[in-house]
Amino acid sequence: MSPADLDATFTALADPTRRAILARLASGEASVMELAAPFQISQPAISKHLKVLERAGLVSRGRDAQRRPVRAEQARVNEATKWLENYRRALEGSFQRLDALLEDLQAADKGPTP
Amino acid sequence: MSPADLDATFTALADPTRRAILARLASGEASVMELAAPFQISQPAISKHLKVLERAGLVSRGRDAQRRPVRAEQARVNEATKWLENYRRALEGSFQRLDALLEDLQAADKGPTP
DNA sequence: TTTATATATAACCATTAAGTTATAAAACTT
DNA sequence: AAGTTTTATAACTTAATGGTTATATATAAA
DSSP: OOHHHHHHHHHHHTOHHHHHHHHHHTTOOBOHHHHHTTSSSOHHHHHHHHHHHHHTTSEEEOOBTTBOOEEEOSHHHHHHHHHHHHHHHHHHHHHHHHHHHHHHHHHHHHSOOO | OOHHHHHHHHHHHTOHHHHHHHHHHTTOOBOHHHHHTTSSSOHHHHHHHHHHHHHTTSEEEOOBTTBOOEEEOSHHHHHHHHHHHHHHHHHHHHHHHHHHHHHHHHHHHHSOOO
């Protein structure tokens, strides 16, 4: 995943309305009107949010008569999660090294390591 | 983690400079000048990025003479990852249901399920 | 054929974001 | 005491976000 793709994905996730839309889509595809119902904002505002999600590859659109059903796409979520997990692992690594250093310092208090 | 905290965290992650800063911090704390070195943007721009990261709780600041060393903090990464993993699980669940439905339909082709 | 429904687009406004340069403040160095 | 280094802040510009209302487009329904 390119840096720009990561930008778009994390940007899309950084809004509570969009996260709520994704959560709703986890239980199946939905029309724009269905997605808009729980919110107080206008239909065009929802369409804009959907465009952000689509640009990030987090959702895709279908066609069913006048409806343009929205469904969640997995790939990008997986890739964003991969970035985070990778970072987490890197952090744990550095904290392990810090732990090792602290152990060394404590050991040094009682006498030099051979 | 509150929705606003998730907003701040994903917003902070949605910029390539800030992700690069975090990646650098995974190998240990660093001063502002050290963090700025690899980039072409000005020092105040880096300070602004650090403020975004700090507001999100992804880094914290120390004091070492004139330096204000920056270090990565784990908690918020973990919580953001949790949200993503949870969403991933929810998606997998719905796709499993879809798989089950497709299996049912195929089974129905050959005869009704008892 | 007219009307209703679902969605998208345009034009606009207010706020926030990312960058800049210039300057201030704090602590070290000489 | 004077100068240097490190960081933060202020003021500004430009562009992007998130929302609005009004309108256009596509399809279904009467």
